[in-house]
Amino acid sequence: MLTCSEPIRPDTCFLLLLLLQGFLSRRLKQSLRRTRSQPKLSRHCSIKANPTGTADTSQESLLSTGCVSSLELRMDQSVIIKPVHSSLLGQDYCFEVTTTTGTKCFSCRSAAERDKWMENLRRAVHPNKDNSRRLENVLTVWVIEAKDLPAKKRYFCELCLDDNLYARTSCKLKTDNIFWGERFDFSSLPPVASITLHLYKDTDRKRKKDKSSYVGLVNIPAAAVSGRQLVEKWYSVSTPSTLRGTGGSRPDLPGGQGGASSSVPTVRVKARYQSIVILPMEQYKEFAEYISANYLLLCSTLEASISLRAKEELAAALVHILHSTGKAKDFLTDLMMAEVDRCRDNDQLIFRENTLATKSIEEYLKLIGQKYLQDALGEFIKALYESDENCEVDPSRCAAADLAEHQANLRMCCELAFCKILDSYR
Incomplete structure (x- = not known):
């Protein structure tokens, strides 16, 4: 639990926010500008994965008038509507529509606005979507x-997916190693x-793709990571001197420059690919009614007989289903009270075990709190x-001469984070 001798005053918070520009340094601000000004559509998600790829695509804002009227949609299975990851355009909340005439972003x-547009457009293309099996x-x-890459270089x-x-x-x-940790x-x-993951060394920005x-x-x-569980492995990197498309986890691949080094660069990846059969909506009606009326009986019956991972999956499914029907609040309240009754004689265990109740609360916090965060x-x-x-600030991981500066950096980061939280009440 964090405590402080006196609260941060609003004027102090304002000054700390002003210090953000100075503290996070020119390098950070340059990275922010780079992120925001990056929408070079030659690096768009429709290009092929090669160092000199380009794309024929355009970007429009749904906030401007008249742009959507230029988009021709037909009831055609070939129309693809999908979100565009922010790392490609340097801009959040984008999606693209691909038709036989081209792609528009x-x-x-x-x-929420992006998801609504995508859903409405998909329904325009497939009006019978909810009544068909897909x-x-x-x-x-x-x-x-x-790991096993040359040090003091930057990599991305x-x-x-299928060369797109x-x-x-x-x-x-x-x-020591390179850690991305990105999902x-x-x-x-x-x-x-x-x-396919293509690994690049970050070079001069004018020649990034050389x-x-x-x-x-x-x-x-994809077949190697298909199923309900995430598959985590170290994969050897196929260098340009080896045959393309045979990456995978081959320990015999030469590393470095043409096999000059005995160590092979490897990347740790965790992945899961699923092809889920969705039935017509009406076939879920009876099941949804049962869950809404009997969720406590369902949870108490399954609690002792399923694994921790299965509890996480079940809790996530129940929270999403009941949230969509407006029953999530009642579900969580009843589940919490049942947990309290169960632990009445061992109150130190309340909400400290891996139960359907605790997993449901975690999932609900993710579902509701993500936008706020x-x-x-x-x-x-x-x-x-x-x-x-x-x-x-671990003395064993940094030089003694740098420790004071690192501690000051950490304090400033924490204060700025708290100021952001205080400023978010609106």
């Missing part, structure tokens, strides 16, 4: 870290056969994450 003011392809990818990855660029990690400096979620995908910047690739067959702290954390400011 649109920007929105919020994730297949929904979903992919989750964590690009975690890399481009994530491609879908996302890009941030650039990270190689010290990418994609839904409503066309069928995917392969997931041959010297390309390190290699990791190719993961993004609005309150998203820009600050993103800027801090992309900066080179060092906040390491």
Whole structure:
């Protein structure tokens, strides 16, 4: 629990916010400008994954008048409507529509607005969507870290699905290892056969795509990560001197320059690809009514007989279903009171065990609190994450001469974060 001797006054908070520009340094501000001014559509998600790829596409804002009227939509299975990851355009809340005549990208003011536009457009293309059986392809990818790469260089990855660029990690400096820890979620995908990570060394920005910047690739067959559970592995990087498309986890691949080094660069990736059959909506009606009326009986019956991972999946499903029907508040209240009654003689265990109750609360907090966290702290954390400011205060991991500066950096970061939270009450 965090405590302080006296609260941060509003005037102090305002001054600390003004100090943000100075503290986060020119490098951080340059990264912010780079992020915001990056929409070079030659690096758009419809391009092929090659160092010299370009794309024929346009970007429009749904906030301007008349732009949507120029979009021709037909009831055609070939129309693809999908979100565009912010790492590609340097702008949040975008989506693209691909038709036989080309691709257009649109920007929105919020994730909710983007999702509403996408859903309405999909219904315009497939008006009978809810009354037909369909297949929904979903992919989750964590690009975690890399090792055995030359030090003191900055690296980033481009994530491609069947050679189409879908996302890009941030650039990270190689010290001991490179840690990205970035998660990418994609839904409503066309069928995917392969997931490819292209690894680049960050070079001069005017020559970012030259041959010297390309390190290699990791190719993961979608079938290898299909199923209900996430698959986490270290994958060897196929360098340009090896055959393309045979990345995977081959320990025999030469590393470095043409096999001169015995160590092979590797990337740790966690992924899950699912093809989910969605039935017509009316076939879920009876099941939804049962859940709404009997969720306590369902939870008490399954609690003791399912694994922790299954509890997480079940809790997530119940929270989303009952939230959509307006019953989430009653569900959580009843589940919490049942938990209190169960632990009446061992009150030290209340909400401290891995139960359906605790997992449901965690999922509800994610569902409801995500937008607030993004609005309150998203820009600050993103800027801090992309900066080179060092906040390491473990004496065993930094030089004694740098410790005082690092401590000051950490204090300032914490104060700025608290100011952002205080300022978010509106």
